[in-house]
Amino acid sequence: MSELVNSPAARDIKYVMHPYTNLEKHKEQGPLIIEKSAGVWVTDDAGNKYIEGMAGLWCTSLGFGEERLVEAAAKQMRELPYYHLFTHKTHVPAIDLAEKLCTMAPGNMAQAFFANSGSEGNDTAVKLIWYYHNAIGKPEKKKILSRIKGYHGVTVASASLTGLPYNHKDFDLPIHNIMHVDCPHYYRYGEEGESEEAFATRMADNLEKRILDEGPDTVAAFFAEPIMGAGGVILPPKTYFEKIQAVLKKYDVLLVADEVICGFGRTGNMFGSETYGIQPDMMTVAKALSSAYLPISAVLVSEKIAEGVSKNSGKLGTFGHGYTYSGHPAAVAVALETLKIYDERKIVDHVKEVGPHLQKRLREFEAHPHVGEVRGTGLIGAIEFVADKATKRSFDPTKGVGAKIMATAQEKGVILRATPGDAIAFSPPLIITKEEIDEMVDRFAQAVTSLADWIP
Numbered sequence: 001m002s003e004l005v006n007s008p009a010a011r012d013i014k015y016v017m018h019p020y021t022n023l024e025k026h027k028e029q030g031p032l033i034i035e036k037s038a039g040v041w042v043t044d045d046a047g048n049k050y051i052e053g054m055a056g057l058w059c060t061s062l063g064f065g066e067e068r069l070v071e072a073a074a075k076q077m078r079e080l081p082y083y084h085l086f087t088h089k090t091h092v093p094a095i096d097l098a099e100k101l102c103t104m105a106p107g108n109m110a111q112a113f114f115a116n117s118g119s120e121g122n123d124t125a126v127k128l129i130w131y132y133h134n135a136i137g138k139p140e141k142k143k144i145l146s147r148i149k150g151y152h153g154v155t156v157a158s159a160s161l162t163g164l165p166y167n168h169k170d171f172d173l174p175i176h177n178i179m180h181v182d183c184p185h186y187y188r189y190g191e192e193g194e195s196e197e198a199f200a201t202r203m204a205d206n207l208e209k210r211i212l213d214e215g216p217d218t219v220a221a222f223f224a225e226p227i228m229g230a231g232g233v234i235l236p237p238k239t240y241f242e243k244i245q246a247v248l249k250k251y252d253v254l255l256v257a258d259e260v261i262c263g264f265g266r267t268g269n270m271f272g273s274e275t276y277g278i279q280p281d282m283m284t285v286a287k288a289l290s291s292a293y294l295p296i297s298a299v300l301v302s303e304k305i306a307e308g309v310s311k312n313s314g315k316l317g318t319f320g321h322g323y324t325y326s327g328h329p330a331a332v333a334v335a336l337e338t339l340k341i342y343d344e345r346k347i348v349d350h351v352k353e354v355g356p357h358l359q360k361r362l363r364e365f366e367a368h369p370h371v372g373e374v375r376g377t378g379l380i381g382a383i384e385f386v387a388d389k390a391t392k393r394s395f396d397p398t399k400g401v402g403a404k405i406m407a408t409a410q411e412k413g414v415i416l417r418a419t420p421g422d423a424i425a426f427s428p429p430l431i432i433t434k435e436e437i438d439e440m441v442d443r444f445a446q447a448v449t450s451l452a453d454w455i456p
């Protein structure tokens, strides 16, 4: 009895407040305890093996057993386990990483600011945008637009940018000056007879109208993920970013590319911005920056923003922003090693090679009577399940169809993620092989077959 009471599962239920979990349900259901990992596989405490079809949370790009990253962290921790970048201090790994990121990123990035998570990165981006506009004498230009179903994190400003109801409801968000515009999901919001290009034009026209309604002198920035990840793996419709960027340029609105999921190869190019012709003024990166072995994120900014921020800090006496762990040496060392491995192993070429295989395998589900849309590119994809294929009617959200498919897939040995609207997401480690893709999709297919037994 006392063994049961003191089991890890019992102690988890008692002591751990889990992120993104129905905490009431958790009391009955308990946790899945993951103990070990290797490659694209993780193993639970009962010895069951799962393919990690989500690379954890879209992040362990090099899989779960990359010794070189372990070594990079250990070596750095022996030499300099901690130092910071406040008050003119620095260390060489941070200098190297900032230079490397600015050099490799699209959009002429001039400087990098380090943080620890995607949320902190986007919070920093918001603050930089406000600080910058004060610096250049445009204190009224402060409104920030992001998109419904966009995901930018969960800190107060980042959760406000996020366009999903469960990140706002009862958290008293979004905050003042952060507002949401259309979700550019053609399958869901394209009108009868409207082409993808015409839909993109409508999205851009709506954005322009919104900027004009708000007053262009009050709109500072637009945040966008190249592919919207946690909102359901929503790809931009053809010509979308070209048209959106023309509107932003016209009204002098900064574009922030949130590359937290798309960055470092996921879409088949080093950055999602390259895949979709985005020339951002700022960029946030995290997750695959360190293959998630240690927490680190970065905000990259263009020359004009770096200069504006610098001048203002000179005027005010300091740039009053920074985290204790901004540029943590161990995290930076792991990130540098991760980027080195991407280069050496030509990770982008690998995604270009195996990505089409994943996309082909996922599209086999298009014929299923309850699959509304299969979408994706590179090594990111989703299958959206619907109640009625002809009308695209979704299942009643209270039925939790996506969550149930996810749970069944887990029973079959593959960990995936149910995103809003019953879209099951796939985002495996970038090192996955074609054979492992087949194994992952075949296991998922078993879960889909069992749908017939319980579909509401």
Ligand code: PLP
Pocket: 057, 116, 117, 118, 119, 120, 122, 151, 152, 153, 154, 225, 229, 230, 258, 259, 260, 261, 286, 287
């Ligand atoms: N931005 C995007 C696109 C993300 O997908 C995420 C997390 O999934 C975040 C930001 C937030 O990152 P974090 O969870 O590291 O705070």
